[in-house]
Amino acid sequence: MRNIVIALSLLLSLSLFGGGGVVECQAQTQQKRVVVLDAGHGNPRPGKVQKQVREADYVLDVAKQVRQILATRTESLDVYLTRSCDSSYHATQSVDNRMRAEFANKKGADLYVGIHANAHQKPTVNGCEVWVLTLNEKLMNQNDNVAARYADEGDFIDAKDLDRSSMGFMMALARQLENEPYSRYFAEECCKNMSSYGLKNLGVKAGPVFTVLYYFEGPGVIVELGYLTNESDYNYLTSKNAKKEMATAIADAIISYFKALDGNSAEVVADVAQEPQQEAQSEVKVLDEGYTIQLISSMHSVDVNDYQFKSYKGKVRELIGTGKYKYKYCYGTYSTSAEAQGALKEVRATFKDAYVVYFKGGDIVKK
Ligand SMILES: [Zn+2]
Structure with a gap:
């Protein structure tokens, strides 16, 4: 995404200003990367409420700590929060999600990280997971996945409602094809880091069409920190260091993601494709x-x-x-x-x- 913008501005500056454009190009490529951290929910929607924990508050604390950690570790990132208080963007959840995506688009975000804590009807379900967008027909229809996580109505676009012949869908599909390897690379890093603190690694997931990921124009993920409805996850998440540890896990993933990207973006994609088996x-x-x-x-x-x-x-x-x-x-x-x-x-x-x-x-x- 950003590379395309840089390439375009290089072309423009070269054609408009001749040789002088090269200097401008060098300045442009040194631009900071932009990360948008989106603490899920916010008044009037608290997200999952489990005993003393309100998801909206919990994930806001984590998002703020991610930003703090990044500020102390690197100068090459501009980090924005979608919200810094207990307030969502819009009374209607689907509009709210779209506005969060538009916020990230306006900031020119190179990476969008939504942060949530999970819930399930079955108290035995536990672990951390990270969701990415897919517009793959079969995966999209696996909407059983939706039931497996806590969601407000409007968090997802029903696969049945998508007009696959529309320009909007075509563009979203093209974006998804371009961004998915990057989103997955980040998601894997993030899962690995979170599980290093003892949470079960449920891995990278895809299936439901997240409204916010659908409208965001770059690589993006939804991080689920663990299940508030599971006793062991709850005990961990409410333990003294958990917020800091989860924030560190996310911040580390962001840093290693951009490090890999700055090294060679083709490598990021190759790494992902090569991984196991x-x-x-x-x-x-x-x-x-x-x-x-x-x-x-x-x-x-x-x-x-x-x-x-x-x-x-x-x-x-x-x-x-x-x-x-x-x-x-x-x-x-x-x-x-x-x-x-x-x-x-x-x-x-x-x-x-x-x-x-x-x-x-x-x-x-x-x-
Ligand atoms: Zn949530």
Whole structure:
């Protein structure tokens, strides 16, 4: 994002001022990075209230501490809070979320970090997690994920309400494709850091379309610090050092994110794509025709090494089917339907909506 702005201003200054533009360009590239920290909720919406803890207050304290820590550790960041008191932007939650995104856009934020504490109907659910935006059709429809976290109405855009042919959606999709590797890189760092203080690492999640991430124009995440509804998370989060530790975890992630980005932004993306799965290296025999497991489908061609396929790295193939979402991403080849069904169960642990299809060469066909 910012790189594009810098590149454009370089072009402009070169064409307008000739050689003098180079100096201006150097000054521009040294510009500070901008981070927007968004403490979730705020009066009249307290977020989750659990015993003495009001989520809105808790996350505001954490956001303020993140800013403080960053101020002592680096001079290369401009850090803004969306709110510094117990007040939201707008009475309507969906408008409120959009206004937070617009605030971050106006500040030219290179990174947006929403901060929340979590809640669940089941008191046994615990751990920290970080959400990123996906506009991937299959993932978007996994709205079970929504129920798994505490949300006010308007926190999400219902996937059914999105007009996929609209210009607004196309632009949001283009932004998401560009920003997602960066958001995920940051999200992974943040999860790792938070869990180093003893919280269970639930990892990076995607699925619901967060209103604020949909309208924000750069890499952004929603951090969930832990479950206030779980006894062990609650005890940790209300312990003496927890706010400072969570703030340190987020601040460390921000610093290492920009360090990686300043080193080589291509590396950030490569790192993310490369991460795990040694077992994926083993030889796989690929049939020319047979059954395969479709993981997701997409309107646009997706890199088979994309981060979302990390569990099956090196084993995902792009096949072509019919319909608007004609790019199908598939795993495995099987000569019988029974074999494919046998493998499906494990695949569904990662790709909930995966199913068995028949293929011939590079196409999905009806059997
Ligand atoms: Zn919240």
